[in-house]
Amino acid sequence: MEFRLNVLLLLPMSVLLLTGCGQSTSGIPYQPPPTPPAVHNEWTWIGGSLGINQHPVYGTLGIPSANNDPGGRVNAVSWRDASGNFWLFGGYSLIEHTDLNDLWKYSNGEWTWMGGSSQPGQPGIYGTQGVAASANAPGARDNAASWTDGTGNFWLFGGIGVDSVGTKGNLNDLWRYSNGEWTWMSGSNIAAEPGLTGAYQGTGIYGTKGTAASSNLPGVRFAASSWADASGNLWLFGGEGVDSAGNLGILNDLWKYSNGEWAWMAGSDIGDGNGHEQYGVYGTLGTPNPANTPGARGGAATWTDPAGDLWLFGGDGEDVNGLRCQQTGSPCELNDLWKYNPAANEWTWMGGSNQNNSPGVYGAQGTAAPSNIPPPRDGAIAWTDDSGNFWFYGGNTTGGAVLDDLWKYSNGEWTWVSGSNLTCQTGMYGIQGQPASSNAPGARNNAVSWTDKAGNLWFFGGDDFCNGSGNYNDLWEYQP
Numbered sequence: 001m002e003f004r005l006n007v008l009l010l011l012p013m014s015v016l017l018l019t020g021c022g023q024s025t026s027g028i029p030y031q032p033p034p035t036p037p038a039v040h041n042e043w044t045w046i047g048g049s050l051g052i053n054q055h056p057v058y059g060t061l062g063i064p065s066a067n068n069d070p071g072g073r074v075n076a077v078s079w080r081d082a083s084g085n086f087w088l089f090g091g092y093s094l095i096e097h098t099d100l101n102d103l104w105k106y107s108n109g110e111w112t113w114m115g116g117s118s119q120p121g122q123p124g125i126y127g128t129q130g131v132a133a134s135a136n137a138p139g140a141r142d143n144a145a146s147w148t149d150g151t152g153n154f155w156l157f158g159g160i161g162v163d164s165v166g167t168k169g170n171l172n173d174l175w176r177y178s179n180g181e182w183t184w185m186s187g188s189n190i191a192a193e194p195g196l197t198g199a200y201q202g203t204g205i206y207g208t209k210g211t212a213a214s215s216n217l218p219g220v221r222f223a224a225s226s227w228a229d230a231s232g233n234l235w236l237f238g239g240e241g242v243d244s245a246g247n248l249g250i251l252n253d254l255w256k257y258s259n260g261e262w263a264w265m266a267g268s269d270i271g272d273g274n275g276h277e278q279y280g281v282y283g284t285l286g287t288p289n290p291a292n293t294p295g296a297r298g299g300a301a302t303w304t305d306p307a308g309d310l311w312l313f314g315g316d317g318e319d320v321n322g323l324r325c326q327q328t329g330s331p332c333e334l335n336d337l338w339k340y341n342p343a344a345n346e347w348t349w350m351g352g353s354n355q356n357n358s359p360g361v362y363g364a365q366g367t368a369a370p371s372n373i374p375p376p377r378d379g380a381i382a383w384t385d386d387s388g389n390f391w392f393y394g395g396n397t398t399g400g401a402v403l404d405d406l407w408k409y410s411n412g413e414w415t416w417v418s419g420s421n422l423t424c425q426t427g428m429y430g431i432q433g434q435p436a437s438s439n440a441p442g443a444r445n446n447a448v449s450w451t452d453k454a455g456n457l458w459f460f461g462g463d464d465f466c467n468g469s470g471n472y473n474d475l476w477e478y479q480p
Contacts, residue, residue: 041366041418042435044477047109048460050429052470053095056102058118064110072471073100074463077146078448079154083107086450087154088460089116090161092142094471096120099140099161099168103177106460106475115182123166124173126189136182138175139163143222145239150232153178155185157236160222163191170202170220170241170248174257186262192220192242202242204253204269210345212263218255219243223298223378225315229342230308233258237267237312239298244269250277250296250317254340265345267293279322280336282354288346294338295319299378299446301395306388310340313352313392316378320354332356333376333398337409351414357398362405362421368413377403379445381462385480386455393459393478394444397423402443402464406478424466429474441476455480 048054048069056071076091086106092099101122103115116122116137124139141161148154154177162168169191176183192202204219221241228234234257240250249271256263268278280295297317304310314334336352352358352373360375380395380403390409397403401423408415419425419440427442447462457478463471 040479042437042479043418043439043441044435044479045429045432045439045441046458046475046477047432048472048474050427050474052472054473055095056093056100056118058102058113061113061115064105064107064112066110068111068113069473070102070104070111070460071095072473073461074446074471075142075159076100076448076461077144077156078450078460079146079148080450080452081148081154082152084453086452086458086460087114088448089146089156090138090141090144090159091448091461092471093120094463099142101138101140101162115180121162121168123162124164124184124189126164126173126184129184129186132176132178132181132183134181136184138173138182139171141171143239144171145224145226145236147226147228147234149228149234155234157226157234158187158218158221158224158239158241161191164189167191167193169193170222172202172204172218172220172241185260187217188220202248203246204242204244206244206253206264206269209264209266212256212258212261214261216262216264218253218262219251221251223316224251225300225302225312227302227304227310229304229310231258233342235265235310235342238294238296238300238315238317241271243271247271250298252278252280252294252296252318256342266340266347268296271296277318277322279318280320280354282320282336282349285349285351288339288341288344288348290346292347292349294336294347295322295334297332297334297378299396300334301380301382301392303382303384303390305339305384305390308342310342311350311390312338312340313374313382313390314377314380314395316396319356321356331398331400333378333396335360335374335376350412362416365416365418368408368410368415370413372414372416374405374407374414374416375403377445381444381447381449381459383449383451383457385451385457391417391457391480393419393441394447394462396445400465402445402466404440404443408480424464427474435477435479441474444472447472452477 073091098121139162141159144159173187219242221239224239225237251271253267277296295318297315300315377395380392405419
């Protein structure tokens, strides 16, 4: 204190008067620095590599590190927990040439390897059905369905993967992750081998439509669509798998899982892979009808709106004509938009075309219009923001090309927000951690996505066979 007083005594009185609280030495009242402007409509490359097919860096189980990274992968599944952390499980790694069963958490800018194996192609450890255990782990897989229920538990169903005895095939096992442990909840621990109709444990047990039963079980499948409703019930639609007759094909069955039981709610129990997949029954645009149903498909984008209705866009599958794709051998990409009301058990065709491979209408970038409609696709990356708007990015389109366009659906209209209306665009990464209007992830499909607590959109990984034929491990954030 004595030193401070001596210094003050050496200063001229005029300086002491001008340097008081809230004033500058020039006599002008102090002005705090301006708040940086909010960033909108810009991508930020957060982490990962610019290159493709990167090996994972696991570090130590349960310990976060800035060096950890899940590595390149496609068709993984993801969740967000109650604290806002992001979670990632499994997927297919092109560099490992097989599936993974590792569990990751992303928090405070770092990845943590939380469970599963650091070795690819691992079989499942099922334990006792209905009993959680620290040793339990789903087998390596890709193209599974996932949910987060009303209490924050993570759920996983089926996909293509490795069963309890090391056989790789289509799965219908249902898993719950809660309090750091996996529980095998239902389904078989044996896979149906690809290409075998009526394969062991592969056939769906449908029961009576609309009636839950402990014996009901969806057949094995991959690339199905999934939702969680306002009550925390799990919903599953379509995908490619085995129907009630043991046929392997594309499905359009809708299932609900509630209170430990499955109920077949809508669609057909037949999905014959011999050119007889179920076609769409569209009815009248905007009008619900019990007879309406989307055609058989896989890889659709899905959302849940604030009212609890389930929405579905596009995918690879059947249009109103049913057999056209099989007859012509052409791609089967869709851009139809559907809404399902769980209370009424009715589908409504809300927009898009009832024909496969119909061209999209981009309109003016940044401008919503009733005539806008995204081009057909499967494997898009989807989000729902805090205002209940739907978003998606990229995906595979007609001819096998990959897109990089970002779309928003709000108040019944689509807006082409950013990205290109051309296919196979390369990424523009910019400076890591810095948003910029010129940044763009590039063409991408089958990545995993999250929405953070601030309402920003995130995605990780995926692939793009236009530009280098490989899997990505890059992490991106978009601020609407």
